[in-house]
Amino acid sequence: MHHKVIAEAADMLLKSLEDETPSPFSIKDDYARVYQRTIELQIEQLKAIESLYQNGLFRPAYAVLRSILEAMGTLLWVSTHIHRYCPLFEEGKQPNTKEILRRIGWGAEYDRTFRYLSGFVHIDLENAEFYREYELETDPLMPFPEVLPDAEYYVIQTNNGSMPLSIRFLSYEEAQRRYGPYLATKAFDIVAATLARLYGNQYYNRDWWSQKAALQCTEIVTANSGLSEKMIWSIQMRLDTE
DSSP: OOHHHHHHHHHHHHTTTHHHHHHHOGGHHHHHHHHHHHHHHHHHHHHHHHHHHTOHHHHHHHHHHHHHHHHHHHHHHHHTTTTHHHHHHHTTTOHHHHHHHTTTTTTTTTTIHHHHHTTTTTOOTTTTGEEEEEEEEOOTTTOOOOTTTTTTEEEEEEETEEEEEEEEEEEEHHHHHHHHHHHHHHEEEHHHHHHHHHHTGGGGGGGGHHHHHHHHHHHHHSSSSGGGGGGHHHHHHHHHOO
16 A cells, blocks of 8 residues: 555654764754754654545645655755754744755755645645546436435536536545555655755665665556656656666
8 A cells, every 4th residue: 555655754764863864964963953853753744644644634644745845855955054054944044945945956846746735735725626526427418317425416507508517525445546646655755855865875775765665656656647757756866877
């Protein structure tokens, strides 16, 4: 199941805390504390996403995912000029998320991920339909479907005349198939991309790195059209091998 990839991402972060603190956070105890506390929070966030996933609460899971992107991006921003940026971070005076992502080279993530996930944090009527499936019967001669308690039915006017429209609530299995792949792979993607940046090119040789989860993530991305263009870590992997 996809939620196991999310659990592996949390476990990677937990085990990474047993490793040496990555530079430049290691040069001062206060910086190391900021790093450790931020990572501890992301472990909780990932566990929250896994729990929400298993209970079919994909919308709030997407909202928490935005927080992980924001926190990890901010952590990388702090690392680029730690003496200057760490005090700003501790005082809550960091730039907005769009600027932070631009500065760390993740500019595409603002529209591709952060703005999209913001629709699950703020009021967004489009996402109010997240668990519903619309189906318009295009054959006007077809009888109107039987009215059942798990769906809504309407007659709407189209250029071809009156047509029946059904609005059906997705089952957990259907919602999982539709929303689970992105949730799982993007959670792992943000974690992997952050750790790769902090620990350098040989990050995959660290004891905490989960090759199994990386392969599972890659398999899910490969099996779902369009997912690869939404990832940071997998994109960077391709660039490194070209």
